[in-house]
Amino acid sequence: MKYDFVVIGAGVSGLTSAITLAKSGYRVALVEKSERTAPVLRGFSRKGVHFDTGFHYTGGLAPGEPLDIFFRYLGISDRVTSFPFDTEGFDVFRCENPGFEFRVPAGYARLRERLCEAFPVEAKAIDSYLGMVKAVCASMPYLNLDAEVDTGFALRRVLGATLKETLDSLTGNELLKSVLSMHSLLYGVSSCEVSFTQHAAIVGNYYDSARGIRGSGLSLVNAFDERLKLLGVDLFCGAEVTRVLVDAQGAVAGVELASGAALSCPACIATVHPRVLLDLAPEGAFRPAYRKRLGALEETVSAFMAYAVSTAPIASLAGSNLFLLPEADCLNRLGQSPLDKAPFYLSAAYREGGGDPSGYIAIFPSLFKETAAWEGSSSGRRPEEYRQFKKEALSIMQRRIERVCPEIAGNLQYLEGSTPLTLRDFCSTPYGGLYGVKHMVGQYNPQTSTKLRGLYLAGQAVVSPGVMGAVLSGLLACGTILGHDRMRKELKACC
Ligand SMILES: Cc1cc2nc3c(=O)[nH]c(=O)nc-3n(C[C@H](O)[C@H](O)[C@H](O)COP(=O)(O)OP(=O)(O)OC[C@H]3O[C@@H](n4cnc5c(N)ncnc54)[C@H](O)[C@@H]3O)c2cc1C
Incomplete structure (x- = not known):
């Protein structure tokens, strides 16, 4: 089969890339x-x-916000219904020691007001911080459709000050610093590693507004799927790409599948984990230094997770997520605390058809090494020793959750767990990273263009994790191919 483009990986970034190219008249697989x-x-x-x-x-x-514009551009906004999380506290920060609770409201002005109420002598630091976050978002290509697409932004994410250094320069108040760092749980990198620029580009969108999607991730995927069909994208599922094929001139010529079949194309967008990309690229396609760099990229934190069904509605999770921290400074060492002392994140699970939260999903950041003893095993075929370990981890998580959130205690009907090993296999990340590779100071992640002619990259490793980051990476990759001016013009027409 002959295509103009083959997109490797049908996560959000691959779906975005395929739809954008097909919308532009290309034949896409x-x-x-x-x-x-x-x-x-x-x-x-x-x-x-x-x-x-x-x-x-x-x-x-x-x-009117960026992701809404992107969804309109992709033609999926009519197929998904979003709804606001609690505008007076979409995220709730709860610290055990010292005891402190902060509800994050939607909107910069309201957030400033609430922060100043909680930290009255810190108004100057709060204003500086929020001003800096806004400035970063305004400078980010595609988040701001007028911002220049240059290398400056990428460099600031790698060479700039860390979030911790920035906060230390603004205030000595550990609780305030912790509240402003709480969203590091959403990107899986400690505040002493992530650059302020990267942090701001992610949290700035949440400070504007936090929304869910009715029917959640599944309805988002269904919307993408319908759009692929309408645009005539050829979808090959259950088909693993094993090799990117290169012609005699050293340019992309196609991809080879595990079945032995080949799809020919002069260009492709790979959205896979950078380490997986190394296995797909032919020997000599990348310079040794680039190979070494991709191979050495550090991965985001992994996690133990608990999924519970409750017999009583969980009111505290209606429209809000809980961020539960044992101590104010624990976000400086994400993943390094034992389960009974780790910070964790709780989000609602709903009965099919909606209503009040009827369960929860808990995410406890942790390192892959906790389960490395069983790394040779595969899903459904783990040894008994691992199963016992997982059971014990689950009961530690349950005890922690019930101690810190007494409103949840005593109503459990069903509980299931997962470990870093589960995440490794489920997310196709070599070490179970929740969000692929880290975006951190000193780490040069791959960009959309590569030295292999016809090979472009997208995915959470390129811009940032999250649906927003994955969509942005797909648009940036397509902008590199189609021309950023053209892409921005088309996006602006959807504003
Ligand atoms: C527990 C958890 C909670 C999260 N919560 C949120 C949230 O609330 N909000 C939010 O915005 N984000 C959240 N995220 C992050 C978000 O889900 C990801 O950042 C995003 O989905 C990444 O999309 P992607 O396209 O970059 O990568 P992926 O979704 O990983 O896509 C890559 C695809 O490539 C496929 N693939 C790999 N190798 C090959 C191959 N050789 N051939 C063919 N295909 C291949 C994989 O199967 C995969 O489908 C969460 C992530 C996790 C793990």
Whole structure:
């Protein structure tokens, strides 16, 4: 089969790329190794309750905000219904020691007001911080459709000050610093590693607004799927790409599938984890230094997770997520605390058909090494020792949750868990990273263009994790191919 473009991987970034290219009149094939598109976003159901996996909520999706514009451009906005999380506290920060609670309201002005109420002598630091976050978002290509697409932004994310350094320069108040760092749980990098620029580009959208999608990640994927069909994208699921083929001139010529079949094309967009990309690229396609760099990229934190069905509605999770921290400074060492002392994140699970939260999803950041002893095993075929370990981890998580959130205690009907090993296999990340590779100071992540002619990259490693980051990466990759001016003009027409 001959295509103009083959897109490798049908996560959000691959779906975005395929739709954008097909909309532009190209013949596109989208190849996904799982049986269905966007496996990370589909979630699963137990006892009539749907548990989200790779999508709970997002920033920047209110009408007229960037993700809303992107969804309109992609032709999926009529197929998804978004709704605002609690505008007076979409995220709730709860610290055990010292005891402190902060509810994050939607909108910069309201957030400033609430922060100044909680930290009255810190108004100057709060203003500086929020001003800096806004400035970063305004300078980010595609988030701001007038911002220049240059290398400056990428460099500031790698060479600039860390979030911790920036906050230390603004205030000595550890609780305030912790509240402003709480969203590091959404990108899986400690505040002493992530650059302020990267942090701001992600949280700035949540400060504007936080919204969910009715039917959640699954309805988002269904909307993408319908659009692929309408645009005539050829979708190959259950088809793993094993090799990118290169012609005698050293340019992309196609991709080879595990079945032995080949799809020929002069160009492709790979959205896979950078380490997977190394396995796909032919020997000599990349310079040794580039290969070494991709191979050494550090991965975001992994996690133990718990999924529970409750017999009573969980009011505290209606329209809000809980961020629970044992101590104010624990976000400086994400993943390094034992489970009974780790910070964690709780989000609602809903009965199919809606209503009040009927369960929860808990994410406890942790390192892959906790389960490395069983790394040779595969899903459904783990040894008994691992199963016992997982059971114990689950009961530690349950005890922690019930201690910190007494409103949840005593109502559990069903509980299931996952470990870093589960995440490794589910998310196709070599070390179970929740969000692929880290975006951090000193780490040069791949960009959309590569030295291999015809090979472009998208995915959470390129811009940032999250649905917003994945969509942005797809648009940036297509902008590199089609021309950024053209893409921005088309996007502006959707404003
Ligand atoms: C537990 C969890 C909770 C999250 N919560 C949120 C949230 O609330 N909000 C939010 O915005 N984001 C959230 N995220 C992050 C978000 O889900 C991801 O950042 C995003 O889905 C990444 O999309 P992607 O396209 O870059 O990567 P992926 O979805 O990983 O896509 C890559 C695809 O490539 C496929 N693939 C790999 N190798 C091959 C091959 N050789 N051939 C063919 N296909 C291949 C994979 O199967 C995969 O489908 C969460 C993630 C996790 C894990």
